[in-house]
Amino acid sequence: MSEREAIEKARRIVVKAGSSSLTTPEGTIHAGRIDALVDVLAARRAAGTEIVFVSSGAIAAGLGPLGLTRRPPDLATQQAAASVGQGLLFARYTTSFARHGATVGQVLLTADDMMRRSHHRNAQRTLAQLLALGVLPIVNENDTVATDEIRFGDNDRLAALVAHLTRADALVLLSDVDALYTGDPRRPGARRIDDVRGPSDLAGIELGASGRVGTGGMVTKVEAARIAGIPVVLTNAASAAHALAGDAVGTLFHPADGRRPSTRHLWLAHATTGQGRVTLDAGAVDAVVGHRKSLLPAGVTGVDGDFAAGDPVDLCDGDGRVVARGLVNYDASEIPELMGRSTRWLARELGPEYEREIIHRDDLVVLTDRRGEGNL
Numbered sequence: 001m002s003e004r005e006a007i008e009k010a011r012r013i014v015v016k017a018g019s020s021s022l023t024t025p026e027g028t029i030h031a032g033r034i035d036a037l038v039d040v041l042a043a044r045r046a047a048g049t050e051i052v053f054v055s056s057g058a059i060a061a062g063l064g065p066l067g068l069t070r071r072p073p074d075l076a077t078q079q080a081a082a083s084v085g086q087g088l089l090f091a092r093y094t095t096s097f098a099r100h101g102a103t104v105g106q107v108l109l110t111a112d113d114m115m116r117r118s119h120h121r122n123a124q125r126t127l128a129q130l131l132a133l134g135v136l137p138i139v140n141e142n143d144t145v146a147t148d149e150i151r152f153g154d155n156d157r158l159a160a161l162v163a164h165l166t167r168a169d170a171l172v173l174l175s176d177v178d179a180l181y182t183g184d185p186r187r188p189g190a191r192r193i194d195d196v197r198g199p200s201d202l203a204g205i206e207l208g209a210s211g212r213v214g215t216g217g218m219v220t221k222v223e224a225a226r227i228a229g230i231p232v233v234l235t236n237a238a239s240a241a242h243a244l245a246g247d248a249v250g251t252l253f254h255p256a257d258g259r260r261p262s263t264r265h266l267w268l269a270h271a272t273t274g275q276g277r278v279t280l281d282a283g284a285v286d287a288v289v290g291h292r293k294s295l296l297p298a299g300v301t302g303v304d305g306d307f308a309a310g311d312p313v314d315l316c317d318g319d320g321r322v323v324a325r326g327l328v329n330y331d332a333s334e335i336p337e338l339m340g341r342s343t344r345w346l347a348r349e350l351g352p353e354y355e356r357e358i359i360h361r362d363d364l365v366v367l368t369d370r371r372g373e374g375n376l
């Protein structure tokens with residue numbers, strides 16, 4: 001079965017639409033476009049496919065009602081716009097899907113929901129239950145509470161992680177461009193790319209900045225396709241029906257062969273920034289990178305930053321290169337006392353609660369192999 005056929009026959013699909021496809025340049029909801037897209041999603045759902053819809057546009061749809069003419073640069077105003085826009089957006093979806101007798105459920109996720117095991121299972125259960133009840137989940141980032149540090153910021157990677165979370169068969173990314181081009185299609189000379197089979201198909205391509213209201217441009221879309229591990233089609237909202245039918249529209253990203261990493265590991269690698277740095281000696285780099293072992297206090301030579309237990313931190317080698325990222329078990333202030341000590345010594349001198357790793361291997365992703373190449 002070709003990948004296009006796989007999309008046509010998929011039993012569960014995540015569809016993501018960008019702000020520019022759903023809102024007007026004046027910062028209001030584009031009702032006509034929303035209805036047209038809803039018609040396509042409802043038709044596919046009526047044909048027996050489960051759809052999870054990831055909708056951007058909360059910030060963009062809140063601009064007009066707040067009298068703003070452009071996306072505000074500061075987080076607080078973005079959050080306020082999202083608070084206004086998300087309500088309007090969801091109200092529109094509820095009405096629009098009701099025309100087809102479909103019930104929708106709002107799911108607002110934070111990056112934390114993808115990372116922490118308990119939250120992650122919770123989000124997964126909620127989405128599964130909505131689908132089991134015949135409800136069409138509409139997902140967005142919870143922009144009103146997400147801060148800069150913990151924010152996805154773009155919904156492309158969020159959609160890829162939701163595709164993991166729901167074990168979807170395909171992901172369709174709808175934007176205001178009909179495909180990936182060799183450069184920004186607003187400039188002359190850019191050529192359309194039909195298929196991306198691996199990194200070599202992306203060599204030399206300019207993944208330039210986003211449009212007026214979107215975030216991330218093509219960079220986050222390409223990254224989403226890499227994260228997803230399933231067939232991904234990138235096209236414009238007007239081509240949604242063709243994309244879902246498996247027609248040759250847009251750009252098809254073919255999934256790479258091999259095991260799919262866990263959603264939490266993908267989140268750690270792609271959607272977090274380290275809140276600090278821990279420096280490793282050569283033996284610890286070898287254990288963590290080469291043998292996928294936990295990081296023990298004995299292999300730590302330095303610590304920077306003001307992080308708390310549970311935060312993501314970058315692990316660096318002696319030359320300052322980031323080799324891995326993980327969720328740390330200690331506050332930054334606790335680590336200097338533990339550095340270079342064996343866990344047995346720590347347990348004897350400080351108590352049994354100190355006989356734990358700095359970072360457990362289940363909470364660690366390696367960002368480079370020993371030749372210095374990225375592997376996630």
Ligand SMILES: Nc1ncnc2c1ncn2[C@@H]1O[C@H](COP(=O)(O)OP(=O)(O)O)[C@@H](O)[C@H]1O
Nearest residue numbers: 018019020175181183184208210211214215217
């Ligand atoms: N190589 C490229 N191919 C296609 N589009 C590109 C490219 N580089 C930059 N772009 C721009 O990316 C924009 C889409 O990104 P973005 O605004 O983030 O979309 P969305 O809101 O749909 O997520 C397009 O309008 C296009 O002008």
Ligand SMILES: N[C@@H](CCC(=O)OP(=O)(O)O)C(=O)O
Nearest residue numbers: 018019056057058059214215
């Ligand atoms: N969560 C944000 C989405 C951020 C954004 O602009 O995403 P996109 O338009 O998909 O590039 C919102 O709803 O406004």
